[in-house]
Amino acid sequence: MYSSIVTLSLAILASSVSGAILDVNVGPNALLVYDPPFVHAAPGDIVRFHFNPKNHTVTQSAFDPPCVGLPDGFRTGFIPVAPETNPLPVQEFHVPDNNGAPLWFYCGQTAHCGQGMVFAINPPADHDPQSFQAFRDLAIARNGTAAVAPPAATYTPATAVPYHHAVYTTYEAAPAPTHAFAPQEHHILVGADGQLAYSPAKITAAVGDTVVFEFRPKNHTVTQSSFSSPCVPLEHGFKSGFQPVAADATDFPTFRLQINDTAPIWGYCGQVNHCQSGMVFSINSDESGPNNFAAFQQLAMRP
Numbered sequence: 001m002y003s004s005i006v007t008l009s010l011a012i013l014a015s016s017v018s019g020a021i022l023d024v025n026v027g028p029n030a031l032l033v034y035d036p037p038f039v040h041a042a043p044g045d046i047v048r049f050h051f052n053p054k055n056h057t058v059t060q061s062a063f064d065p066p067c068v069g070l071p072d073g074f075r076t077g078f079i080p081v082a083p084e085t086n087p088l089p090v091q092e093f094h095v096p097d098n099n100g101a102p103l104w105f106y107c108g109q110t111a112h113c114g115q116g117m118v119f120a121i122n123p124p125a126d127h128d129p130q131s132f133q134a135f136r137d138l139a140i141a142r143n144g145t146a147a148v149a150p151p152a153a154t155y156t157p158a159t160a161v162p163y164h165h166a167v168y169t170t171y172e173a174a175p176a177p178t179h180a181f182a183p184q185e186h187h188i189l190v191g192a193d194g195q196l197a198y199s200p201a202k203i204t205a206a207v208g209d210t211v212v213f214e215f216r217p218k219n220h221t222v223t224q225s226s227f228s229s230p231c232v233p234l235e236h237g238f239k240s241g242f243q244p245v246a247a248d249a250t251d252f253p254t255f256r257l258q259i260n261d262t263a264p265i266w267g268y269c270g271q272v273n274h275c276q277s278g279m280v281f282s283i284n285s286d287e288s289g290p291n292n293f294a295a296f297q298q299l300a301m302r303p
Contacts (some may be wrong), residue, residue: 020042114143
């Protein structure tokens, strides 16, 4: 009898030390969801993610921005799963002692976060401004159909211009033009000193100004994109094409961009993996708001 009590006590103690196991399905039934979408867990508990067919991630973020991986946060990487796979692959997350603060996650597959594929541990109740629903709504607003694209965007084809000169596409509802007293010329070096960077990476320019991109050795591009899809070319957007430059070159090719309104302009290098390494730029980004250059670069570098 005494031995049974001791054995039972040790079993209970071992269970309390190891923590509870909470199972979460990732992308069940081909849906872009985590099921359940959030859990409440104590430090030491284990959240066990079961990856269903297709290719998803579990990537930790902040509440804001919701679809940008934390530099030192948890991430599973992509887990491709073929149909009919059994058993499903599993990744475990050990819940840390976070002083009761919530933990936020999303799927890093293209457009999944923007469609609401997010997850939380210990989110506040629905009435709280940082509830799970608020987190999901923010992800959709920033990266989904309500992402920072121009309202009711009606794009017109880019103006035909001479080689290495571009007038970029504008859109309806763009901010009113702010004309410069005298047009200025802004210079941006592309890939200077072998770095995967534009120097400077963000500038402010007035209507009528010209931005001159000067290509340094290796092979880069200047390609227009959008805030929500940093590494995807914007339809009808400007493109320099690839500009190969020899290591001993002394004459550097340029790409000229004329500014025709003060709406933010987002761009990247189209060379393989350069955008994902943070080689992006902005013109007239709103640095006082959430859609600033740093957030744009983080989006480009997300898994």
